[in-house]
Amino acid sequence: MKIAVTFSTLSGNTALVANDLVDYLNNNGHKAELFDVINTNPDQLKEHELVFFGSSTYGDGDLNPITELFFSTADQQNHNCNNTHFAFFSLGDSSYPHFATSGKISSEKIEPMQGNILEPVLQIDGYPNQATYQKSRQWADSILTQLK
Ligand SMILES: Cc1cc2nc3c(=O)[nH]c(=O)nc-3n(C[C@H](O)[C@H](O)[C@H](O)COP(=O)(O)O)c2cc1C
Numbered sequence: 070m071k072i073a074v075t076f077s078t079l080s081g082n083t084a085l086v087a088n089d090l091v092d093y094l095n096n097n098g099h100k101a102e103l104f105d106v107i108n109t110n111p112d113q114l115k116e117h118e119l120v121f122f123g124s125s126t127y128g129d130g131d132l133n134p135i136t137e138l139f140f141s142t143a144d145q146q147n148h149n150c151n152n153t154h155f156a157f158f159s160l161g162d163s164s165y166p167h168f169a170t171s172g173k174i175s176s177e178k179i180e181p182m183q184g185n186i187l188e189p190v191l192q193i194d195g196y197p198n199q200a201t202y203q204k205s206r207q208w209a210d211s212i213l214t215q216l217k
Contacts, residue, residue: 070216072099073117077106077124077135083160085197086205087123090158093206099213107135111143111150119216120153120184121209124175125160130167132174140178151183156212158191158205169193187212 072094076087087103094101104113106124114120124136132140159172172190180186191208193201 070099070119071117072101072119072121073104073114074101074121075104075106075109075114075123077133077139078160079125079127079133079135082193082197083123083125083158086158086160086193086201087121089197089202090121090205090209093202094209106139109139111139111146111148114153115150117153119212120155121158121212122155122172122175122179123158123160124171126162126165126167126169126171130165130170132171136171136175140175143178143182148182150179151185154185154187154216155179156187156191156209158193158208160193160197163194187215 074087074091076083078084091101091103125133127133157172157175159169161169169192176186176190191205
């Protein structure tokens with residue numbers, strides 16, 4: 070199965086999680102490719118059966134502006150991703166009233182584009198550490214199990 074791990078980041082935290090995830094997947098018999106959303110056209114993800122889609126949360130529980138731009142490009146292209154499964158990981162900080170909501174918002178953007186949404190959204194609190202990586206690896210395994 071072709072897997073994409075994407076990240077959209079302002080200060081690097083989402084990239085840390087994505088990098089760890091792609092290494093973990095490739096070291097465990099999968100074929101995963103890393104995409105920085107800032108340089109990615111939505112169509113590039115179409116050839117992947119599964120996308121782990123990572124974004125951080127800014128403003129008042131909003132998508133970060135890079136993810137916003139990605140989805141507005143996808144809208145303009147009438148993007149359809151009905152051959153792709155999506156699982157969302159979402160960075161944030163629980164001191165904010167709307168904690169790590171970017172994953173849920175991203176999922177709501179992908180739904181009308183007919184992407185196949187896998188649950189749950191993974192929410193990550195604060196600066197990533199070893200415990201974060203353990204949690205995101207386990208989450209990725211549980212997502213992959215759903216596709217067996
Ligand atoms: C100005 C600002 C606004 C933020 N707003 C939120 C928010 O509404 N909800 C949340 O959960 N985290 C919020 N955060 C925290 C970031 O999502 C968090 O630091 C995340 O790890 C950043 O990831 P990134 O480096 O990949 O962009 C905010 C951070 C900043 C600097």
